[in-house]
Amino acid sequence: MWRKFLRRSYIIGILHNAVKFALSVFALSVLVFAISRLAPGDPLYAYYGERVEKMSAAQQEEAMERLGLREPISAQYARWLQGAVHGDFGISYQYKRDVKEVIAARIGNTLLLGGLGFLLIFALALLLGLFCAWREDRAADRLICKIGTVTSCIPEFWLSLLLILVFAVWLDWLPSSGAYSVGEEGNVADRAAHLILPLAVVVLGHLWYYAFQVRNRLLEEVRADYVLLARMKGLSGRQVLYRHCLRGALPSYLSMMSVALPHILGGTYVVEAVFSYPGIGTLAYESARYQDYNLLMVVSLLTGALVIFCNMLARTVSGRIDPRMRMRFTGGGGEVGGL
Amino acid sequence: MKKKVPVLSLLVLTGIVISCLACGLIMTKDPLYMDLAHCNEAPGKEFLFGTDTMGRDIFSMIWYGGRISLTIGFLATLLSTALAVLVGSVSGCAPARMDGILMRLTELILSVPGLLLTVFLQAVFGGANVYSLSVVIGLTGWMSMAKVVRTEVLQLNHTDYVLAAKCLGGGFFHVLFRHLAPNFFPSVLFMAVMNVRNAIVAESTLSFLGLGLPVEVVSWGSMLSLSENALLTRAWWIILVPGLFLTATLLCLTNLGNYMRGSANKRHSNLGCRE
Secondary structure, three states, X not given: OHHHHHOHHHHHHHHHHHHHHHHHHHHHHHHHHHHHOOOXXXXXXXXXXXXXXXXXXXXXXXXXXXXXXXXXXHHHHHHHHHHHHOOOOOEEOOOOEEHHHHHHHHHHHHHHHHHHHHHHHHHHXXXXXXXXXXXXXXXXXHHHHHHHHHHHHOOHHHHHHHHHHHHHHHOOXXXXXXXXXXXXXXXXXXXXXXXXXXXXXXXXXXXHHHHHHHHHHHHHHHOOHHHHHHHHHOOOHHHHHHHHHHHHXXXXXXXXXXXXXXXXXXXXXXXXXXXXXXXXXXXXXXXXXXXXXXXXXXXXXHHHHHHHHHHHHHHHHHHHHOHHHOOOOOOOOOOOOOO | OOOOOOHHHHHHHHHHHHHHHOXXXXXXXXXXXXXXXXXXXXXXXXXXXXXXXXXXXXXXXXXXXXXXXXXXXXXXXXXXXXXXXXXXXXXXXXXXXXXXXXXXXXXXXXXXXXXXXXXXXXXHHOOOOHHHHHHHHHHOOOHHHHHHHHHHHHHHHOOHHHHHHHHOOOXXXXXXXXXXXXXXXXXXXXHHHHHHHHHHHHHHHHHHOOOOOOOOOOOHHHHHOOHHHHHHHOOHHHHHHHHHHHHHHHHHHHHHHHHHOOOOOOOOOOOOOOO
């Protein structure tokens, strides 16, 4: 086992990916920093928002000096980067606290909602896609396709509103906001009850898109010649579908789901905001509303870095399970040619 | 075998678009007038879809606001399509290194969820109006399409007629519009329709969250921004009506887009599990 891990190509693959990750995150930070300094007019707005108008000219001057806004943007970025490398991302002007603390207090909630949502979508889409491919063009498949198209068209925030209206206002079965009731922070049942509606929206909003892709991919696979051979060998249609077609479709499903990550995460953010669920998404919208650019910048950067990381992971994994994808590094990042 | 034309979707979509454009003929009330004597009134004879928290007639607001939602969808798509065609074709024609840089950049921007990026840009730009919102949504919606355009251009670049056009001295834009664009037009069209859909979703989400259009500017999204209040007063029509129109429009656009994506795969399945 150890031998395998210590293989040279494997280590090179990991190093290669680590360097690529670092470069990507660096480039992303440049981009995000540039956007946050795009604010037209007074750069002080980027820090204080509308509070600038209440400051005297001398105060403004002093603030500009203190924040280093007189320096060129490259110098400002260098200073920010220096702090960031040491774990100092500046302070949030809305919460008057370290950005890192504000995010750390909430990231767990987001990872719980987003992670559970992603896993559920991942599993359910595969099952639903398999079922539809098995029943291709029959009544069940057609019905599911119709319903699926409609649900995938409903904007997430409106679906959230509908569910709140029905299950929280009319039926009064489930809570409509937050992650837990006051004083019930450790109560698992209470947390689960608060999680049901947001989770339902995250899953319903994305499920069909991916299930439909699985279905179509399987329908392609089912038309391949090897299926005829397998049938001739005496396998039943069901066996061929599960044993052969599914295996052929799985790698592309994996890479598709890695691309899905930013979409699902973005959806989670919207859902959080509607349900006032204390996570990164709600934080992002609040900081946008109060012009807390520093916080918004770090949230964007963090989200982007997470997505980049997961994409690389997925590429490596699909490289390992699909021999067709192994190209440059047999062990590590199965670099797909073409791009 | 060709796909069926989505007649119903086309009809509904045309109906909504025409009604919104000709909203002056349909509206029964002034959509901006706040009739404080009739706040939160349920749908009835006088107010067909009821009134909102501020006493405005929802029936009139739907058509009046739809115009703004559709305009933003259209303008944003125009911008994002132009950007996508430009970046995609430059990247497809450029030398490998330049192509690599452009594609890395595209993927980099794609790694931040679209709505988060839109919120970020809109917050930095400040004060949203119809045009600034269209620009922001357009700026964040070109990446996937650019990748598609690039792939198509890369394939087309190796065809003899593009080579011939280049050898005869055809410039970049000549080749792009004369030879490349007509070929990648179908796949771009499908994505453009999806971009209209995404732009409308982005507008309504942003306005709903209070980051887009203010309540005074009527759009389907800003109408829904009153829903927090509506949930408290159980005024379901304030939430239901604009959302239904929004969803119907999105559904029609999706069906239309799927139809444009090309003909269906209709070879027979080899599974042979049917008669």
